[in-house]
Amino acid sequence: MLKVGVFGVGHLGKYHLNNWMEIPEVKVIGFFDPSNDNAKEVEEKYGIPRYMDEEALIAASDIIDVVTPTHLHFPVCEMAIKTGKHVFVEKPMANTIEEGKAIVEMVKEANVKLQVGHVERFNPAYTSLKNASLNPLFIEVHRLAQFNPRGTEVSVILDLMIHDIDIILSIVKSDVKSISASGVAVLTDTPDIANVRIEFNNGCVANLTSSRISMKKMRKIRLFQKDAYIGIDFLEKTTEIIKLKQPDEEDSFSFDIDTHQGKKTISISTPVIEDGNAIKAELTSFVNSIIKDEPTVVSEIDGYLAMEVAHQILDKINKSTSVLRQAPIEDPKPPKEDGSEYALDFDED
Numbered sequence: 170m171l172k173v174g175v176f177g178v179g180h181l182g183k184y185h186l187n188n189w190m191e192i193p194e195v196k197v198i199g200f201f202d203p204s205n206d207n208a209k210e211v212e213e214k215y216g217i218p219r220y221m222d223e224e225a226l227i228a229a230s231d232i233i234d235v236v237t238p239t240h241l242h243f244p245v246c247e248m249a250i251k252t253g254k255h256v257f258v259e260k261p262m263a264n265t266i267e268e269g270k271a272i273v274e275m276v277k278e279a280n281v282k283l284q285v286g287h288v289e290r291f292n293p294a295y296t297s298l299k300n301a302s303l304n305p306l307f308i309e310v311h312r313l314a315q316f317n318p319r320g321t322e323v324s325v326i327l328d329l330m331i332h333d334i335d336i337i338l339s340i341v342k343s344d345v346k347s348i349s350a351s352g353v354a355v356l357t358d359t360p361d362i363a364n365v366r367i368e369f370n371n372g373c374v375a376n377l378t379s380s381r382i383s384m385k386k387m388r389k390i391r392l393f394q395k396d397a398y399i400g401i402d403f404l405e406k407t408t409e410i411i412k413l414k415q416p417d418e419e420d421s422f423s424f425d426i427d428t429h430q431g432k433k434t435i436s437i438s439t440p441v442i443e444d445g446n447a448i449k450a451e452l453t454s455f456v457n458s459i460i461k462d463e464p465t466v467v468s469e470i471d472g473y474l475a476m477e478v479a480h481q482i483l484d485k486i487n488k489s490t491s492v493l494r495q496a497p498i499e500d501p502k503p504p505k506e507d508g509s510e511y512a513l514d515f516d517e518d
Contacts, residue, residue: 171456174220174230175200176245177237178211180319181259185236186215188449194456201226227252232459234452235259239323243268250275250283257455259286260335261327262472266480269473276469284455284465285472287335289388291450294406295336297440298399301410303340305392305399308375310337313383316356321381324359326352326479326486330379335467335475336390343371345478350485355382365482410438 173195175182182202189197199220202208208219220226223245227233233249235242235258243263249256250272262285263269276283289295310333321328346368352360362380369375388403397412413435451466458465 171195171231171459172198172229173232173234174198174226175234175236176202176223176226177235177241178202178207179204179236182207182236183211184448185234185452186211186217188446188452189234190215191449192453192456194460195232198229199226223248227254230254232257232456239327240264243272246272246283247275250279250281253279253281255282255455255459257284257286257452258472260288260472261285261323261331261476261479262469263476264323266477269476273469273473282455282459282465283469283472284451284458285467285469285475286451287332287467287471287475288447288451289332289336289403290339290467291445291447291454292403292406293442293445293447294401294403294408296445296450297408297442298401301399301440303392303394303399305340305373305394307393308337308341308373309391309393310375310377310379311387311389312377312379313385313387314381315384315386316361316382321357321359324352324483325361325363325379325381326365326482327476329381330363330365330377330482331475331479333377333379333390334478335471337367337375337377338474338478339471340392341369341371341373341375343369343373345481346370348478348481348485350482351489352486360483360486363482363486367478406442408440408442410436410440412436 171194173189175185175189175197178186178200179202182200186197186200189195197215197217199218200208200211201220201223202211211217212219227249232255233245235245235256237245239261242258246256246258246263263272272283312329312333314329348365348367350363350365352363355361361382363378365377367375367377386404390401390403392399392401397410400409402408454466457463
């Protein structure tokens with residue numbers, strides 16, 4: 170049985186604890202959290218011992234689950250990896266690109282397993298397409314959330330949009346050609362809403378909008394490809410496929426349309442969505458990768474590539490904001506020829 174040590178038992182950390190407890194191949198042996206309130210609640214509810222020494226918890230564990238604030242991901246990962254422990258780390262994998270690169274190198278050198286918590290990869294609406302052929306030419310993404318002070322230590326790009334960046338990179342098998350982005354800080358010091366356009370070398374274009382100050386929640390991706398449209402609703406856990414029907418293909422519903430190329434049959438189908446717990450699925454997948462010595466579903470390379478694109482987006486937004494702030498304010502009136510100043514007056518009608 171693999172022994173798990175959890176770093177961070179706040180809101181998300183408790184979800185992890187609940188799911189670790191349901192995986193028969195592991196046992197949670199302890200947790201580390203500087204918050205006395207969090208620690209007391211976990212000790213009373215789960216009966217799991219609190220460690221006051223990070224190194225002692227790492228030494229006693231086979232797996233380290235990192236559910237700390239983002240800026241603490243790297244130091245915990247570093248301690249765990251360098252002592253040969255397997256690591257599950259929440260997204261984003263690290264706080265900076267340099268830290269992300271270092272984690273990739275350490276994992277390779279230590280020959281351990283690391284998985285990044287891009288949980289949407291395990292959403293039943295997405296996994297229902299595991300046998301579908303996805304070759305999008307255009308992607309439209311909306312991820313909207315109501316404001317929550319928790320998690321606002323990072324921008325909406327690293328907080329929300331990074332989920333969709335990871336999904337898109339897993340679907341589009343091509344390098345990024347260019348990125349354009351705009352974002353606005355509304356309630357925090359970092360962008361709370363952003364719109365991004367990513368162009369890939371294979372011609373695919375992705376438009377992403379993320380907001381954490383919306384009145385309603387939305388988590389949708391729409392894929393447009395040759396002869397097909399695929400809509401994925403991560404929030405409602407539904408998927409819809411509209412495409413040209415093949416002669417021997419079964420479908421839920423179909424109808425004919427007239428085109429300049431003649432009559433065509435359109436089919437509409439909704440893949441079967443199995444009930445599932447995405448967090449439990451990703452943790453179980455990680456455990457299986459360790460037991461079977463197989464690659465993790467969302468590797469450190471995947472985590473780094475999503476981070477790399479996210480930080481390129483942030484750079485674009487920061488440069489755009491900087492240009493706006495530095496733009497000179499023009500004098501509405503030219504100076505008088507004699508050099509004297511205008512008097513303060515109002516224009517008369």
